[in-house]
Amino acid sequence: MEFFDNHKKLFGTAFGLFAGLTIVVAVLPAINNQRRNVPLMNAVPLSKEAAAGKDLFIANGCVACHTQQVRDVDMDKVWGSRPSIAADYALNTRLDFWRNTATLMGTERTGPDLSDVGNRQPSQAWNLLHLYQPRAIVEKSIMPAYPWLFKEVDSVQKGEVEVIVPDKYAKGIHGKIIATTDALNLVAYLQSLKQLPLPSGMPSPNFLYKKETKTNAAGTTSKLPDGASLYTTNCQSCHQPNGEGMKGAFPALKGSPIVNGDDLELYVNIIMNGYQVPRPEYATMPAVGTNANLSPEDVTAIINHEKTSWGNNAKTVTVDQVKKIMDNIKITPKN
Amino acid sequence: MNNANIFSQSGILILLFLVAIPVVAAAIILIIKARAFTIRYLKRKEQEKFYMGLKNMSPEEVQQLEQRKKELEFSLSNNELSGNTMPSDTRGLVNNINHKEDLRFISSKKKGQQRPSIDPHLSKLILWFLGCSVFWLLLGTSVGEYLGIKFTAPDIDHFSWLSFGRLRPVHTNMVFWGWASLAMVGLCYYVVPRVSNVPINSIKKGYYTLYLMNASVIIGSIFLMAGINNGGGEYREYIWPVMGLFGLGIIISLINFLRTIAKRATKEIYVSNWYIIAAMMFLLTIAFVAYWPSWQNGLGETIVQGYYMHQGVGMWFMLLNLGLMYYFLPQQLNKPIYSYSLGILAFWTQILFYTLIGTHHFIFSAIPWWLQTVAIVGSAGMVIPVVAGTTNFLMTFNGSWKKLSTSYTLPFYLIGIIFYFVGSLQGTAEAFRFTNLIWHFTDFTVAHSHLTMYGIISFMLWAFFYTIVPRLTGKEPPHITVGAHFWLALIGLLFYTIPLMIGSTMRGLMWLDGKPFIDTVSFMAPFWLWRAIGGTLMWLSHILFAYNFYVMVKSREEFPIPTTPSEILKAKQALA
Known part of the structure; x- marks a missing residue:
């Protein structure tokens, strides 16, 4: 075919096709995005x-x-x-x-x-x-x-x-x-690096591919989640796998009066809203529970894990007890 | 800082084992080299001694030799039975004769074919391109090997210039722009004029490209280690002035090739040149779009990044290698390509679908959902060019399978083609939303990129190397080291990719299951170890490859010592 034997036409066409597609799938979407590039109202530039x-x-x-x-x-x-x-x-x-x-x-x-x-x-x-x-x-x-x-x-x-x-x-x-x-x-x-809350009225996209919640056939309340696993995800990087914390930075949970004691309200409050240990060398604990959106079941599982690990041997608590405290905490606004 | 105690005992042993392999290999090579040197020295001495004796030879001895020569050379006239018609092989049809009494441990493969001679100046340019690419392969994969070890021993060093985050792009960019790209452009300098049936437009311009591309890789690598990079998009880590050098080199060669094609002696443009010219034009387009230094704020950067990184691999490396394949495979099989039309179909569909698929690296991210869907559709469309290409190559192979066992180049071709099919379709599979859910962000991507950039591109390039370098220099590599290169590379690649794919699939499932993140890190440890072992085998194969290349290129001094009476007499005559 004449078209294929003419290098100008052939290479010109190939280039045109590629450049055209490039404009459609890369250049225009990028420009479009750049033009509508508006930060959230509460966004602050980096210090x-x-x-x-x-x-x-x-x-x-x-x-x-x-x-x-x-x-x-x-x-x-x-x-x-x-x-x-x-x-x-x-x-x-x-x-x-x-x-x-x-x-x-x-x-x-x-x-x-x-x-x-x-x-x-x-x-x-x-x-x-x-x-x-x-x-x-x-x-x-x-x-x-x-x-x-x-x-x-x-x-x-x-x-x-x-x-x-x-x-x-x-x-x-x-x-x-x-x-x-x-x-x-x-x-x-x-x-x-913090995710900003969306301004009220602005819908957040949904999380897709949700995990099916496991309810057992009998319809009874399902068992508590795995406390050890939740501890690893949320607590371990400071309080360490052995519950001993880090000397001079993160308090030990092993033998801790709060973990082993009876003041459940303080305990739940620390997990949900963080804590400043009244000693200057210790770091401030962030609001782990609120940040990770932990449910009463999760918090109960963590508490019970901590109460029964590393030689701790305190009485475990129930979801209802924790839920009641968490409902109260929610009424008082954070900070 | 002394951190030796933090390695677990087995960690140290494994590391030592890994490090020992290349060290032992290097020692063996050193011993072999030293031995060869000694032997050559002794031979030369022996030769000198022989000539001393030759000078003092008495006339009686000469007469004796004459007599003996006559006796030895006595033979029947050979036409006692057949008459005066002499059998002869005037056209040199009988070749490659096997002697039954030879004990053969290695099956002997066919010699490379002698081809019409290439302009020695062009041949030198091509060898420079190929030689530089071999150097970058060795250095780049040594860096890669070291990075693989770092997954097993993160405290192996504490130098900022060698830290993981800085070295990783050094490895990827060096094998991309150094090894594969230089080799490809060098091979183009062979193919483009050959299929156009005219000499290359300018050899000098080829050298400009060679310098510019090398300069880009050298400066880019140093910058990356010093912490100067472009802001983190993969394969876009060189800053634009550095990549500009590379682009300039490609522009010069593109013009050079276009001028050669414009002067072609053939009417039609062979399909190889379609692919080669298109690949070079597209690379320049991609680099221009991605590097233009005044745009891409916010997510614009991500959209362009998805486009850039995937067009880089698909429109530069893959397209150009396919072009080379359309020339070299029929050459090596000594038959035409199965279907020219399939090659053309693959060409246009590759442009149509491949251009769309970039954003499949950012599925479920904040970039527009429609763009993600287009990318997924494009990825599925890639089945067409891949199947067309693979069919074309395999059908060309068909009927010549028996050649596989007698050739040391064809196995590389076949593996390259097989990985072309497997690797490309794996890419399609990864793009679907559900598989992306499991595999994205895991080492599956790393396995995939090695399966493709190594299994497809590098294997094809090796096939082309072993095909043309003997034609350019007239020297063949030792068959045993070519075989060892092939097997080490292939087995190494499998050890590298398969465990990584298994491990990362399971890691993805653990994430899906909500397991603690750090548990999924320690879970990967054995798979990372396998990756390091596979990587070591691959790395060893490159040393053998470099050795083979050296043998093919290096000219050697020889020390012939006359042994038969006629040779001795001839030497005596020459002396007098």
């Missing part, structure tokens, strides 16, 4: 520190293992209270003339999603130690350690933040470990 931290996050390729997107599927519920929407990424613009926009949505989840990590793990002490040596705080982690973001000094000056390294990882350290500005900025960025 100077957090912006510097984001640069470090990009430079070190953290996106290779950490996503920042809560998909609209039920299994992603653990990473945020609602699916991510386009407006969540609207504040991301080109970094500069040399570097592209970094929405950092990611394609691999070798490590946890970070969309809402600022709510889930706000503690600076936890984040710093975790950056210095992830395995010091999450034993099974395979995340790289970032010791070059820290400095060894003889004594800690005012304004410097010390990282207490557990003995196991402190070999060869003679002085004290302090965080550099880089480390503090990176943590500031992680702390800034």
Whole structure:
């Protein structure tokens, strides 16, 4: 055919087809999205520190293992209270003339999603130690350690933040470990990653592919969820698998008067709304229960797990007791 | 910092084992090299000694040799029975004669065919492209191997330049833009003028492309390790000025090829050139769209990223390799392609469907739902070009299966074609919403990209290497090391991908089941170990490949020592 034997016509057509499709599936949708790129009303730009931290996050390729997107599927519920929407990424613009926009949505989840990590793990002490040596705080982690973001000094000056390294990882350290500005900025960025509540009236997309709730045939109330598993997901990274916490940072649950005592209202309140231990060296506990949207069944399972593990041997509680307290808590607004 | 105590005992052993393999291999190679050197030295000494003796030879000895030569050369006239008509092989039809008394441990394969000679200058350019690509393959996969080890031993080093997040893009970009791309462009310099039946327009421009592409990979890799990157889109980690060098190199060669094709001596444009020119035009389009430095705010970046990363693999690597396949496979089988029309159908359908599928990397994300659906439909449509291509190649193979056992190149072709089918259809399967639910974000994607970029692209490229390098240099690689390269690469790839696919499927199911995240990390440990073992085998195969390439390219000094009387006499004559 004449058409196929004319290189100008042939290659011109192939190029035209490809370029046309490119415009339809990539260029126009991207431009369209960019034009309607409006952040949520309550969105705040990154602070100077957090912006510097984001640069470090990009430079070190953290996106290779950490996503920042809560998909609209039920299994992603653990990473945020609602699916991510386009407006969540609207504040991301080109970094500069040399570097592209970094929405950092990611394609691999070798490590946890970070969309809402600022709510889930706000503690600076936890984040710093975790950056210095992830395995010091999450034993099974395979995340790289970032010791070059820290400095060894003889004594800690005012304004410097010390990282207490557990003995196991402190070999060869003679002085004290302090965080550099880089480390503090990176943590500031992680702390800034919070899912914003949608303005009232704006519908949130639903989570799809919901797990079927298991009710047994007899119709009786189903058994409590697995407390050990919930503990691993929500509590373990601070209070540790052995319930002993971290010396000087996170209190032990083993032998704890609150866990083993009878003040259930205080106990439930701590899980739902967080806690400031009245000792300065301890980190503030975030509102784990509220953030993770734990149900009374979940909270009961966690409490009973903690009351009966690591040598603790206290009386377990029932869902009804916990539910009553949680209903009361809900009336009093947070903060 | 001393963290040795935190490795579990078995972790250290495994790591040592992994590290020991390449070290032992290197030691063996070193010993072999040293031995060869000694032997060559002794031979030279022996030769010198022989010539000393030759000088002092007495006339009687010479006479004796003459006499003996005569005796030895006595033979019947060979026409006692047949008369005066001599049997002869004037057209050189009898070749490759097997001697029954040889003990053969390795079945001997056919020699590469001698082809019409290529301009030695062009041949040198092509060998430079291929040589550089071999270097990037070795370096790039060494980095990959190290990354695989890091999954098993995260505290193996604490240098910022070698940390996982920085090295990962170094590995992917180096094997993409260094290994595969340089090899492909080099092979194009062989194919484009050959199927156009004219000399290449300019050899000098080829060198510009060579320099620019290499510069891009060198600078890009250093930048990535120093923490300078483009903001995290996969395969788009080089910043635009660095990728600009690469693009400029492609522009220069594209113009060079277009001018060659415009001058072609054939009326029609062979289908290989369709694929090759299209791939180069599309790569430039993709890079232009994705790198233009003044747009892509918010989700615009993600939409372009989905488009870019998938068009990069499908419209550059895959399309160009298919073009090369349409030339090399018929060449190597010595028969025409089964169906020219199927090749054309595959060409247009690939453009039509492949362009649409980019956003299937962001299914269930915040990008528009209709765009996700288009991507899924496009992924399903990809069945057409893939089946058309595979059928075409396999039907070309059909009737020549027996050649498989006597060729050292055809197994690479066949495996490449098989993975083309398997890997591409696996991609289609991954795009569906439910499978995406389980597999997305897991290492399944990593397994898939190795099955395709390695199983398809690298195997095809190796097939082409072993086909043309002997034609360019006239030297064959040792069959045993080609065989070892093939088997190590194939078994390594299977060890790498299969456990990873099993493990990540189960990990996805655990996520679906709401299991604690950290439990799914420790669950993957054995699968990551298998990946490291498979990766080591693959890496070893590349060392053998590099050795084979070296043998095919390197010219060697020889030390012939005359042994038969006629040779000795000839040498004596030459001396006098």
